[in-house]
Amino acid sequence: MKIDVQLEFPAEQAAVALEWLQSLPDGLVAHFEGRRKREAVATPATEELSEAEQHALLDQVFGSWQQEEGEEDLLSQIYGGRHDAPREVNL
DSSP, X not given: OOOOOOOOOOGGGHHHHHHHHHHHHHHHHXXXXXXXXXXXXXXXXXXXXXXXXXXXXXXXXXXXXXXXXXXXXXXXXXXXXOOOOOOOOOO
């Protein structure tokens, strides 16, 4: 792949800029090779998990909601917190 780029920089920095530009291909190759190596290490071997193991893993990663109130108390709080009033609609 080729990319055409126009850069502007002061003439006194031309040598430094050119040196930096020449180092880019090596740096990019090293960057992407390092990423591939990290992904290979970070990617675990795929194995089939049972449904119970999947649920346990989800619970371990995300946790679950622990509520102190009962279901009826929670519903009454939700409905009690609503402030609905009929609206007059003119068509």
